[in-house]
Amino acid sequence: MKRVKYAFASILFLFTAVTFAQETMTKEKEPGHYNQSKFKQLYEEFSTPNTYRSASGAPGPDYYQQQADYVMDIRLDDKNAKLFGEETITYTNNSPDDLEYLWVQLDQNVRAKDSKAALKNGSGISLGDSPEKFVGNFMTEPFDGGFNIDYVKDDSGKALPYTINFTMMRVDLPTPLKSGDKYAFKIKWNYNIPDHTINRARSGYEYFAEDGNRAYVIAQFFPRMAVYNDVEGWQNHQFWGNGEFALPFGDYEVNITVPADHILDGTGVLQNRKEVYSKEMMARYEKAKKSYDKPVIIVSQAEAEAAEKGFSDKAKTWKLKAENVRDFGFATSRKFIWDMQAVKLGNRDVMAVSMYPKEGNPLWEEYSTKAVAHTLKSYSSHTFDYPYPKAISVHAKRQGMEYPMICWNYGRPNKDGSYSDRTKYGMISVIIHEVGHNFFPMIVNSDERQWGWMDEGLDTFMQYMAEQEFGEAYPEAIAPNAKYPSRRGDPAKIVPYMSGDQSTIAPIMSNPENVFQLGPNAYGKPATALNILRETVMGRELFDHAFKTYSHRWKFKHPTPEDFFRTMEDASAVDLDWYWRGWFYTTDYVDMAVKDIKKYYVSDQPNKKMKAYLAERGIPESNLPPMVYLEEYDDAGMVSPELKNNLPSETSKTLKEFMMDNMTAAERAAIKEPKYFYEVTYNSPGGLPMPLIVEYTYADGSVKNVTYPPEIWRKNSKEVSMVISSTSELKGIQIDPKMETADIDTTNNSWPKKEQESDFDKMKEGIKGE
Numbered sequence: 038m039k040r041v042k043y044a045f046a047s048i049l050f051l052f053t054a055v056t057f058a059q060e061t062m063t064k065e066k067e068p069g070h071y072n073q074s075k076f077k078q079l080y081e082e083f084s085t086p087n088t089y090r091s092a093s094g095a096p097g098p099d100y101y102q103q104q105a106d107y108v109m110d111i112r113l114d115d116k117n118a119k120l121f122g123e124e125t126i127t128y129t130n131n132s133p134d135d136l137e138y139l140w141v142q143l144d145q146n147v148r149a150k151d152s153k154a155a156l157k158n159g160s161g162i163s164l165g166d167s168p169e170k171f172v173g174n175f176m177t178e179p180f181d182g183g184f185n186i187d188y189v190k191d192d193s194g195k196a197l198p199y200t201i202n203f204t205m206m207r208v209d210l211p212t213p214l215k216s217g218d219k220y221a222f223k224i225k226w227n228y229n230i231p232d233h234t235i236n237r238a239r240s241g242y243e244y245f246a247e248d249g250n251r252a253y254v255i256a257q258f259f260p261r262m263a264v265y266n267d268v269e270g271w272q273n274h275q276f277w278g279n280g281e282f283a284l285p286f287g288d289y290e291v292n293i294t295v296p297a298d299h300i301l302d303g304t305g306v307l308q309n310r311k312e313v314y315s316k317e318m319m320a321r322y323e324k325a326k327k328s329y330d331k332p333v334i335i336v337s338q339a340e341a342e343a344a345e346k347g348f349s350d351k352a353k354t355w356k357l358k359a360e361n362v363r364d365f366g367f368a369t370s371r372k373f374i375w376d377m378q379a380v381k382l383g384n385r386d387v388m389a390v391s392m393y394p395k396e397g398n399p400l401w402e403e404y405s406t407k408a409v410a411h412t413l414k415s416y417s418s419h420t421f422d423y424p425y426p427k428a429i430s431v432h433a434k435r436q437g438m439e440y441p442m443i444c445w446n447y448g449r450p451n452k453d454g455s456y457s458d459r460t461k462y463g464m465i466s467v468i469i470h471e472v473g474h475n476f477f478p479m480i481v482n483s484d485e486r487q488w489g490w491m492d493e494g495l496d497t498f499m500q501y502m503a504e505q506e507f508g509e510a511y512p513e514a515i516a517p518n519a520k521y522p523s524r525r526g527d528p529a530k531i532v533p534y535m536s537g538d539q540s541t542i543a544p545i546m547s548n549p550e551n552v553f554q555l556g557p558n559a560y561g562k563p564a565t566a567l568n569i570l571r572e573t574v575m576g577r578e579l580f581d582h583a584f585k586t587y588s589h590r591w592k593f594k595h596p597t598p599e600d601f602f603r604t605m606e607d608a609s610a611v612d613l614d615w616y617w618r619g620w621f622y623t624t625d626y627v628d629m630a631v632k633d634i635k636k637y638y639v640s641d642q643p644n645k646k647m648k649a650y651l652a653e654r655g656i657p658e659s660n661l662p663p664m665v666y667l668e669e670y671d672d673a674g675m676v677s678p679e680l681k682n683n684l685p686s687e688t689s690k691t692l693k694e695f696m697m698d699n700m701t702a703a704e705r706a707a708i709k710e711p712k713y714f715y716e717v718t719y720n721s722p723g724g725l726p727m728p729l730i731v732e733y734t735y736a737d738g739s740v741k742n743v744t745y746p747p748e749i750w751r752k753n754s755k756e757v758s759m760v761i762s763s764t765s766e767l768k769g770i771q772i773d774p775k776m777e778t779a780d781i782d783t784t785n786n787s788w789p790k791k792e793q794e795s796d797f798d799k800m801k802e803g804i805k806g807e
């Protein structure tokens with residue numbers, strides 16, 4: 038009795054010791070390894086929750102946001118491409134703070150003659166420039182596109198002192214604006230509208246030499262209030278060109294005077310339709326309001342072509358009113374063709390609208406409004422019903438830019454009207470993307486100046502889902518038996534970026550001005566990360582509920598990244614700190630591999646591992662109680678042939694006796710009897726933990742899929758071993774067989790090692806989307 042007791046005590050000790058030894062060994066090899074674990078919670082990175090923003094990720098009890106209401110009179114001088122405006126801003130201070138001054142954004146100053154925007158990047162001789170770029174860089178004076186401010190006055194007409202710092206204007210108040218109070222002031226301004234096709238402005242005009250007309254897409258055109266909140270105070274980080282906009286919500290009343298033969302549409306509801314529409318247009322509009330399946334032409338191509346020749350000296354004022362929007366944009370030209378249809382969302386009707394010059398046809402009349410309507414339905418189903426009365430897609434060369442209820446989109450056919458698949462899909466995709474921006478960031482109003490991914494990444498993720506659904510809804514619009522060819526979203530598509538040169542990759546959690554490759558950084562990678570989160574990590578049910586919760590919590594509010602990260606966990610009970618840390622805070626990549634596989638058989642004799650352990654400590658083998666061992670096969674086949682592949686209960690006397698003594702006949706009859714035992718070692722040279730998705734194939738043709746949770750990497754992010762058993766001989770191992778994880782090197786994903794070509798073929802298939 039005594040002997041046995043001693044043996045058990047020592048075995049318990051030795052198991053603990055073995056486990057401990059393994060952990061310390063790993064620690065010694067990689068100092069600080071444990072502290073770098075992706076599974077460490079994000080307390081240091083997240084700001085502490087408070088009464089404005091709750092730890093759950095929801096707005097807190099003291100959450101507030103400022104309001105900026107605008108009344109504006111705008112006049113377009115079409116001959117000189119100049120825009121004039123007078124605005125009254127009524128600013129409501131809902132913050133608990135008294136404000137001594139207000140910050141107003143003057144975005145057009147990025148194009149002022151003395152703007153430093155062009156000087157902020159170092160340069161080298163490029164591989165080559167387009168003629169436009171070369172002329173712009175070396176042969177012309179900089180365009181004079183900054184704001185000219187005529188005055189800043191208070192409500193009674195008294196001049197207010199102001200200071201302009203580049204794209205920001207500080208208006209000093211005579212007395213601080215108390216918490217809860219409103220302040221109204223007026224600004225009069227004008228600026229030269231840029232040709233957006235030359236200098237890649239987000240708004241401006243395109244000039245059509247053949248008919249002498251311009252098509253205007255106008256935005257960032259008025260001095261706009263900056264955001265003041267509990268996170269940044271004033272968000273007055275300058276507009277350098279890449280970091281987009283941070284804007285408070287408000288109500289807008291905008292009267293826009295343009296040549297009488299122009300067609301105009303913009304943010305808000307038209308207040309004087311009867312004054313600006315012809316009788317014919319009114320009749321068509323009434324029809325469009327009841328057309329749910331296809332658009333109705335409001336201004337036809339023939340009418341637009343006739344208007345192109347006009348150049349009226351008369352003017353017309355279009356009056357628009359918008360409630361609870363964060364911005365205002367409009368498009369105007371005598372070249373526009375116009376079509377509209379109704380979209381049913383819940384019990385409301387929303388108008389899907391397109392405006393395009395003849396240069397956009399035949400592509401635009403076929404697909405634009407269809408894509409708008411589809412986007413509203415798809416995004417609404419994943420978030421909340423689109424709350425605005427309309428969504429407009431405007432054709433503009435090389436543009437893809439979003440504003441509340443209106444956006445500019447590229448996609449121009451060749452002169453003869455023919456177009457490539459690339460042009461068609463590019464156009465449908467950009468429309469889905471830009472209309473989709475109504476949800477993020479126009480309604481779920483994140484700070485684009487600081488976090489490009491919060492709108493671009495979420496929107497590109499939603500775009501991917503909407504594109505796939507478009508392919509299902511309109512199979513005739515895409516290639517037979519194919520999926521919609523989404524450019525971003527599929528895990529395999531982000532591999533070239535994530536496996537690229539680390540010195541030109543920044544974490545997603547970076548300011549858009551400070552990243553190297555804005556496309557993959559703010560669009561592709563976060564979209565892919567969310568797609569993988571939905572399909573592979575959380576599953577659709579948990580993800581969709583959490584994503585909807587975030588959308589509802591923050592619609593018509595200003596969320597931060599933490600509000601998103603926290604809500605996704607709060608609503609799902611999935612710890613995602615490791616995922617945010619890996620995908621959003623680092624530039625690590627996924628690379629999982631089969632490192633090694635060893636085959637074992639059952640034996641009653643102490644195995645090599647045990648023998649070595651006992652020898653090292655001078656413990657005699659006789660101290661051991663009867664045990665069952667898994668012994669490794671070696672190349673010489675040291676196991677006796679009769680032991681090979683026998684059932685464990687036949688091979689091991691110890692096991693047989695245990696079962697006879699401890700189990701009923703029924704239990705013995707129901708026992709599993711695996712014949713094959715393996716130790717498989719997986720490693721992860723990439724450092725980004727992911728679920729380890731493995732497909733095991735056996736000699737009898739059976740296939741077993743096992744998904745080990747990402748937590749498998751929590752103690753050792755580099756290597757993990759699994760012991761598996763089976764009744765049939767293991768013939769193959771494939772990691773991530775469906776290419777769900779954006780694994781950058783699939784040549785090490787299989788055992789036995791497969792030819793690289795077969796993986797490559799698989800990737801091609803993935804891209805084709807079969």
Ligand SMILES: [Zn+2]
Nearest residue numbers: 470474493496
């Ligand atoms: Zn975008």
